[in-house]
Amino acid sequence: MGKCNICGKSAGLFRKQHKACLIQLREGIVKIEQKLADFFDNVKHEKSEIDLIQSQCLLPDIIVETCYENVYSQFLDQFLDDGLFESAEEDKLVEYQSHFELSISVLNRNGALDKAVRASILRDLINGENITGRVKISGNLPFKLMKSEELIAVMKNVKLSEQRVHTEYKGKSSGLSIKIAKGVYYRTSGFKGKPIKNLSMDYIDVGLLALTTKHIYFASKIKNFRIRYDRIVAVKPYSDGVGIQKDGVSSKPMIFSNIDGWFCYNFLMNIDNYQTSEVQK
Ligand SMILES: [Zn+2]
Numbered sequence: 001m002g003k004c005n006i007c008g009k010s011a012g013l014f015r016k017q018h019k020a021c022l023i024q025l026r027e028g029i030v031k032i033e034q035k036l037a038d039f040f041d042n043v044k045h046e047k048s049e050i051d052l053i054q055s056q057c058l059l060p061d062i063i064v065e066t067c068y069e070n071v072y073s074q075f076l077d078q079f080l081d082d083g084l085f086e087s088a089e090e091d092k093l094v095e096y097q098s099h100f101e102l103s104i105s106v107l108n109r110n111g112a113l114d115k116a117v118r119a120s121i122l123r124d125l126i127n128g129e130n131i132t133g134r135v136k137i138s139g140n141l142p143f144k145l146m147k148s149e150e151l152i153a154v155m156k157n158v159k160l161s162e163q164r165v166h167t168e169y170k171g172k173s174s175g176l177s178i179k180i181a182k183g184v185y186y187r188t189s190g191f192k193g194k195p196i197k198n199l200s201m202d203y204i205d206v207g208l209l210a211l212t213t214k215h216i217y218f219a220s221k222i223k224n225f226r227i228r229y230d231r232i233v234a235v236k237p238y239s240d241g242v243g244i245q246k247d248g249v250s251s252k253p254m255i256f257s258n259i260d261g262w263f264c265y266n267f268l269m270n271i272d273n274y275q276t277s278e279v280q281k
Pocket residue numbers: 004005006007008009017018021
């Protein structure tokens with residue numbers, strides 16, 4: 001006799017779960033996500049209500065935690081779709097986290113919390129406000145930062161590729177963006193369905209990428225370098241990466257992938273207008 005993997009009671013021969021248990025579990029998820037979404041409609045259910053549904057519907061912690069992150073992520077995306085992440089929207093997400101007593105690991109299992117931090121960095125960058133002091137690093141970084149620069153973001157497992165020499169990079173109709181004025185901001189929706197196509201690229205290595213107030217750094221086993229922002233002449237957006245062209249005739253276009261293209265693109269398009277001296281504090 002098999003045991004039901006939801007209620008733990010006998011489920012009958014060759015069965016992994018009771019149909020009724022599965023239905024109840026699915027209903028529980030819907031109910032919880034609905035109650036959590038109410039928070040953004042200013043209907044604040046208590047955490048105890050969520051806990052009650054969890055126990056009634058026999059939901060494992062991991063599923064409930066996923067619900068918490070899903071709803072958070074869904075509203076974050078909604079906030080980002082209509083333009084810059086407003087302070088009031090950010091406050092709402094912070095309030096959600098504290099109201100339901102959610103730990104960082106719960107909200108960041110799929111990176112929703114990190115995405116919110118990046119969104120707030122972009123907003124402050126574009127608005128000319130201070131963007132430093134948001135990244136927490138455990139352990140040492142393989143970069144030697146200059147005294148006058150500060151770390152803004154670090155990304156792991158970033159793939160570096162180079163455009164092959166014989167392929168034409170400039171002047172392609174596929175959307176090479178030339179750096180222009182201050183305050184360029186592309187919405188998240190503009191990045192959907194624009195993945196990097198590996199066709200004319202040579203994969204180089206995978207490593208750590210860091211963005212500071214002055215440079216982009218890359219460190220891997222075979223390649224270590226930094227590029228000053230004012231030496232970047234073009235930035236190309238992808239959903240899962242960003243392409244950059246450095247000045248100088250011999251430099252090949254580089255593509256960093258397996259990263260948040262929306263953030264990196266908007267960051268690189270705006271960072272060279274960032275003047276530490278102009279920022280208060
Ligand atoms: Zn059951």
